Amino acid sequence: MKSLLIITRRPPAHMGAxxxxxxxxxxxxxxxxxxxxxMDDGVLQLRKGQDAALLQQKSLxxxxxxxxxxxxxxxxxxxxxxxxxxxxxxxxxxxxxxxDNAQIAALLDHYSEVVSL
Amino acid sequence: MNFAIVLLAGPQDPAARSALNFARxxxxxxxxxxxLFFYRDAVHLATTLGVQPQDEADIHADWRAFISDxxxxxxxxxAAALRRGVLNADEATRWQRPTANTGTPWELSGxxxxxxxxxxxxxxxxxxx
Numbered sequence: 041m042k043s044l045l046i047i048t049r050r051p052p053a054h055m056g057a058x059x060x061x062x063x064x065x066x067x068x069x070x071x072x073x074x075x076x077x078x079m080d081d082g083v084l085q086l087r088k089g090q091d092a093a094l095l096q097q098k099s100l101x102x103x104x105x106x107x108x109x110x111x112x113x114x115x116x117x118x119x120x121x122x123x124x125x126x127x128x129x130x131x132x133x134x135x136x137x138x139x140d141n142a143q144i145a146a147l148l149d150h151y152s153e154v155v156s157l
Numbered sequence: 158m159n160f161a162i163v164l165l166a167g168p169q170d171p172a173a174r175s176a177l178n179f180a181r182x183x184x185x186x187x188x189x190x191x192x193l194f195f196y197r198d199a200v201h202l203a204t205t206l207g208v209q210p211q212d213e214a215d216i217h218a219d220w221r222a223f224i225s226d227x228x229x230x231x232x233x234x235x236a237a238a239l240r241r242g243v244l245n246a247d248e249a250t251r252w253q254r255p256t257a258n259t260g261t262p263w264e265l266s267g268x269x270x271x272x273x274x275x276x277x278x279x280x281x282x283x284x285x286x
Contacts, residue, residue: 042276049286059197059237066268072276153275155283157165157197 043073045151051081052090052100060157061103068110075114075151076107077144078136083121086132104134118144159191161274166285167198168207168216176284177220184227191278193224193231194271195263199285200238203231203263224262235265 046064050056060082067074078086085100092099107115117136122129129138139147148154160183166172183190195202202220209215224231238259239248245265249257259265275281 044272044275055240056197062236063196063268063271067272067275070269070272070276072272153281155163155275155281156286 041072042152043075043150045075045077045147045154047077047079047154047156048082048085049080049156050085052085052087052092053095053097054081056157057082057085057100058098058103061100063155063157064112065103065106065110068107068112074112075116075147076112077116077118077139077147079118079121079144081121081125083117083125083127086117086134086136087127088131088133090133101133107134116147158188158279159277160188161192161194161271161278161281162190163194163196163271163274163281163283164199164202164285165197165283167201170198170285172285173199173202173216173220174214177216177223179282179284180223190227190229192270192274193229194274195231195233196237196268196271197285198241200233200241200243203233203238203243203259205260206258221262229262231263232266232270233259233263234268234271236268238265 044067046060048057048060064074064076115136116139119138119140162176162180164173164176180190202217207217243259244254244257245259246257
Protein backbone atom coordinates (compact mmCIF):
# COMPACT_ATOMS: atom_id res chain seq x y z
CA MET A 41 0.00 0.00 0.00
CA LYS A 42 1.28 3.47 -0.89
CA SER A 43 2.10 5.71 2.05
CA LEU A 44 0.79 9.26 2.23
CA LEU A 45 2.26 12.44 3.68
CA ILE A 46 -0.17 15.29 4.23
CA ILE A 47 1.26 18.75 4.73
CA THR A 48 -1.16 21.13 6.41
CA ARG A 49 -0.37 24.82 6.01
CA ARG A 50 -3.48 26.80 6.96
CA PRO A 51 -4.10 28.58 10.27
CA PRO A 52 -6.58 26.96 12.67
CA ALA A 53 -9.47 29.37 12.01
CA HIS A 54 -9.33 28.60 8.27
CA MET A 55 -11.71 25.94 7.02
CA GLY A 56 -8.74 24.47 5.15
CA ALA A 57 -7.16 23.37 8.44
CA UNK A 58 -10.16 21.19 9.25
CA UNK A 59 -10.34 19.90 5.67
CA UNK A 60 -6.69 18.77 5.80
CA UNK A 61 -7.30 16.91 9.06
CA UNK A 62 -10.41 15.32 7.52
CA UNK A 63 -8.24 13.89 4.74
CA UNK A 64 -5.72 12.58 7.28
CA UNK A 65 -8.45 10.79 9.23
CA UNK A 66 -10.07 9.45 6.03
CA UNK A 67 -6.74 8.04 4.85
CA UNK A 68 -6.09 6.47 8.24
CA UNK A 69 -9.60 4.98 8.29
CA UNK A 70 -8.74 3.25 4.99
CA UNK A 71 -5.60 1.81 6.59
CA UNK A 72 -3.21 3.95 4.55
CA UNK A 73 0.12 4.54 6.34
CA UNK A 74 -0.23 8.28 6.86
CA UNK A 75 2.10 11.00 8.10
CA UNK A 76 1.12 14.55 8.95
CA UNK A 77 3.42 17.56 8.76
CA UNK A 78 2.46 21.01 10.07
CA MET A 79 4.15 23.82 8.14
CA ASP A 80 3.86 27.57 7.65
CA ASP A 81 0.73 28.94 9.39
CA GLY A 82 -0.35 25.31 9.85
CA VAL A 83 1.88 25.12 12.94
CA LEU A 84 -0.58 27.49 14.66
CA GLN A 85 -3.12 24.65 14.67
CA LEU A 86 -0.96 23.01 17.33
CA ARG A 87 -0.79 25.96 19.74
CA LYS A 88 -2.00 25.04 23.22
CA GLY A 89 -4.73 27.02 24.95
CA GLN A 90 -6.80 28.13 21.97
CA ASP A 91 -10.50 28.82 22.39
CA ALA A 92 -12.23 28.36 19.05
CA ALA A 93 -15.60 29.14 20.64
CA LEU A 94 -14.63 32.83 20.79
CA LEU A 95 -14.77 32.77 16.97
CA GLN A 96 -17.99 30.73 17.03
CA GLN A 97 -15.99 27.82 15.64
CA LYS A 98 -15.63 24.21 16.62
CA SER A 99 -12.29 23.38 18.18
CA LEU A 100 -9.76 21.41 16.15
CA UNK A 101 -8.36 19.89 19.34
CA UNK A 102 -10.70 16.90 19.24
CA UNK A 103 -9.53 16.07 15.71
CA UNK A 104 -5.90 16.44 16.73
CA UNK A 105 -6.54 14.20 19.72
CA UNK A 106 -8.05 11.58 17.40
CA UNK A 107 -4.80 11.23 15.40
CA UNK A 108 -3.38 8.82 17.93
CA UNK A 109 -6.60 6.81 18.06
CA UNK A 110 -6.54 6.49 14.26
CA UNK A 111 -3.02 5.10 14.45
CA UNK A 112 -1.24 8.11 12.98
CA UNK A 113 2.12 8.03 14.68
CA UNK A 114 4.12 10.27 12.37
CA UNK A 115 2.95 13.70 13.44
CA UNK A 116 5.61 16.28 12.66
CA UNK A 117 6.10 20.00 12.80
CA UNK A 118 8.50 22.19 10.83
CA UNK A 119 11.09 23.65 13.20
CA UNK A 120 11.64 26.69 11.01
CA UNK A 121 7.92 27.56 10.80
CA UNK A 122 7.61 27.27 14.59
CA UNK A 123 10.64 29.51 15.16
CA UNK A 124 9.39 32.11 12.65
CA UNK A 125 6.25 32.45 14.76
CA UNK A 126 8.09 32.59 18.06
CA UNK A 127 6.80 29.19 19.14
CA UNK A 128 8.50 26.30 20.85
CA UNK A 129 7.56 22.66 20.47
CA UNK A 130 6.59 22.46 24.16
CA UNK A 131 3.74 24.89 23.39
CA UNK A 132 2.10 22.29 21.14
CA UNK A 133 -1.13 20.67 22.32
CA UNK A 134 -0.21 17.18 21.04
CA UNK A 135 3.03 15.23 20.88
CA UNK A 136 4.87 16.12 17.68
CA UNK A 137 8.34 15.53 16.24
CA UNK A 138 10.24 18.65 15.30
CA UNK A 139 11.83 18.31 11.85
CA ASP A 140 14.31 20.57 10.07
CA ASN A 141 14.59 21.31 6.36
CA ALA A 142 16.89 18.37 5.61
CA GLN A 143 14.51 15.98 7.38
CA ILE A 144 11.57 17.42 5.44
CA ALA A 145 13.43 16.78 2.18
CA ALA A 146 13.96 13.19 3.32
CA LEU A 147 10.24 12.86 4.16
CA LEU A 148 9.27 13.91 0.63
CA ASP A 149 11.41 11.02 -0.63
CA HIS A 150 10.20 8.55 1.98
CA TYR A 151 6.45 8.80 1.35
CA SER A 152 5.05 7.52 -1.95
CA GLU A 153 2.43 10.29 -2.16
CA VAL A 154 2.52 13.84 -0.85
CA VAL A 155 -0.47 16.15 -0.60
CA SER A 156 -0.02 19.76 0.48
CA LEU A 157 -3.24 21.30 1.73
CA MET B 158 -0.66 5.69 -17.49
CA ASN B 159 -3.59 6.25 -15.16
CA PHE B 160 -3.91 9.75 -13.73
CA ALA B 161 -6.05 11.02 -10.91
CA ILE B 162 -6.43 14.78 -10.83
CA VAL B 163 -7.38 16.69 -7.70
CA LEU B 164 -8.43 20.33 -7.76
CA LEU B 165 -8.53 22.42 -4.58
CA ALA B 166 -8.93 25.94 -5.96
CA GLY B 167 -12.19 27.63 -6.92
CA PRO B 168 -13.43 28.77 -10.33
CA GLN B 169 -11.81 32.20 -9.96
CA ASP B 170 -8.34 30.74 -9.43
CA PRO B 171 -6.09 30.20 -12.48
CA ALA B 172 -5.40 26.70 -11.10
CA ALA B 173 -8.93 25.70 -12.17
CA ARG B 174 -7.93 26.45 -15.78
CA SER B 175 -4.45 24.86 -15.45
CA ALA B 176 -5.99 21.67 -14.12
CA LEU B 177 -8.42 21.53 -17.06
CA ASN B 178 -5.61 22.13 -19.56
CA PHE B 179 -3.55 19.44 -17.87
CA ALA B 180 -6.46 17.00 -17.94
CA ARG B 181 -6.98 17.64 -21.66
CA UNK B 182 -3.27 17.08 -22.29
CA UNK B 183 -3.37 13.80 -20.35
CA UNK B 184 -6.09 12.44 -22.63
CA UNK B 185 -4.53 13.92 -25.77
CA UNK B 186 -1.31 12.06 -24.95
CA UNK B 187 -3.15 8.75 -24.86
CA UNK B 188 -3.21 8.40 -21.08
CA UNK B 189 -6.26 7.75 -18.92
CA UNK B 190 -7.91 9.70 -16.15
CA UNK B 191 -9.24 7.33 -13.52
CA UNK B 192 -10.86 10.07 -11.44
CA LEU B 193 -11.25 13.79 -11.00
CA PHE B 194 -11.69 14.88 -7.40
CA PHE B 195 -12.88 18.33 -6.38
CA TYR B 196 -12.21 19.51 -2.84
CA ARG B 197 -12.25 22.79 -0.95
CA ASP B 198 -13.37 25.76 -3.08
CA ALA B 199 -13.13 23.65 -6.25
CA VAL B 200 -16.57 22.26 -5.35
CA HIS B 201 -17.96 25.59 -6.66
CA LEU B 202 -17.11 24.41 -10.18
CA ALA B 203 -19.94 21.93 -9.93
CA THR B 204 -22.67 24.54 -9.60
CA THR B 205 -24.95 25.01 -12.58
CA LEU B 206 -25.96 28.50 -11.43
CA GLY B 207 -22.79 30.42 -12.32
CA VAL B 208 -23.26 33.10 -14.99
CA GLN B 209 -20.22 34.55 -16.75
CA PRO B 210 -20.10 37.69 -18.90
CA GLN B 211 -20.57 36.69 -22.54
CA ASP B 212 -17.06 37.68 -23.60
CA GLU B 213 -15.38 35.67 -20.85
CA ALA B 214 -14.53 31.97 -20.76
CA ASP B 215 -16.98 29.95 -18.65
CA ILE B 216 -14.81 27.64 -16.57
CA HIS B 217 -17.88 25.87 -15.12
CA ALA B 218 -19.21 25.05 -18.58
CA ASP B 219 -15.77 24.06 -19.87
CA TRP B 220 -15.25 21.56 -17.05
CA ARG B 221 -18.78 20.22 -17.39
CA ALA B 222 -18.36 19.67 -21.14
CA PHE B 223 -14.94 18.07 -20.68
CA ILE B 224 -16.28 15.62 -18.09
CA SER B 225 -19.39 14.75 -20.10
CA ASP B 226 -17.62 14.43 -23.46
CA UNK B 227 -15.03 12.07 -22.01
CA UNK B 228 -17.42 10.31 -19.60
CA UNK B 229 -15.06 10.84 -16.67
CA UNK B 230 -15.62 9.98 -13.04
CA UNK B 231 -15.90 13.44 -11.46
CA UNK B 232 -16.31 13.33 -7.71
CA UNK B 233 -17.12 16.38 -5.60
CA UNK B 234 -16.42 16.04 -1.88
CA UNK B 235 -19.85 15.97 -0.30
CA ALA B 236 -18.84 17.57 3.01
CA ALA B 237 -16.99 20.43 1.30
CA ALA B 238 -19.90 20.89 -1.14
CA LEU B 239 -22.63 21.01 1.53
CA ARG B 240 -20.67 23.59 3.54
CA ARG B 241 -20.45 25.80 0.45
CA GLY B 242 -24.00 25.41 -0.75
CA VAL B 243 -23.40 23.02 -3.65
CA LEU B 244 -26.21 20.47 -3.49
CA ASN B 245 -27.63 17.87 -5.84
CA ALA B 246 -31.32 16.98 -5.89
CA ASP B 247 -30.98 14.29 -3.21
CA GLU B 248 -29.12 16.58 -0.80
CA ALA B 249 -31.49 19.49 -1.44
CA THR B 250 -34.36 17.21 -0.45
CA ARG B 251 -32.51 15.76 2.52
CA TRP B 252 -31.63 19.18 3.94
CA GLN B 253 -34.86 20.86 2.83
CA ARG B 254 -33.21 23.46 0.63
CA PRO B 255 -35.25 25.30 -2.01
CA THR B 256 -33.12 24.27 -4.97
CA ALA B 257 -30.39 21.95 -6.18
CA ASN B 258 -27.50 23.44 -8.13
CA THR B 259 -25.49 20.42 -9.21
CA GLY B 260 -26.04 17.05 -10.80
CA THR B 261 -24.77 14.96 -13.71
CA PRO B 262 -21.93 14.71 -14.70
CA TRP B 263 -20.79 15.49 -11.15
CA GLU B 264 -21.16 13.02 -8.33
CA LEU B 265 -21.16 13.93 -4.65
CA SER B 266 -19.16 11.47 -2.57
CA GLY B 267 -16.68 11.20 0.28
CA UNK B 268 -12.99 11.82 0.81
CA UNK B 269 -12.48 8.07 0.58
CA UNK B 270 -12.68 8.48 -3.20
CA UNK B 271 -9.57 10.65 -3.09
CA UNK B 272 -7.79 8.21 -0.80
CA UNK B 273 -8.74 5.42 -3.21
CA UNK B 274 -7.35 7.43 -6.16
CA UNK B 275 -4.06 7.95 -4.35
CA UNK B 276 -3.75 4.19 -4.00
CA UNK B 277 -4.88 3.10 -7.44
CA UNK B 278 -3.73 5.74 -9.93
CA UNK B 279 -0.18 5.71 -11.27
CA UNK B 280 0.02 9.45 -10.64
CA UNK B 281 -2.17 11.72 -8.57
CA UNK B 282 -1.67 15.38 -9.44
CA UNK B 283 -3.09 18.15 -7.29
CA UNK B 284 -3.82 21.68 -8.50
CA UNK B 285 -4.42 24.72 -6.30
CA UNK B 286 -3.72 25.27 -2.64
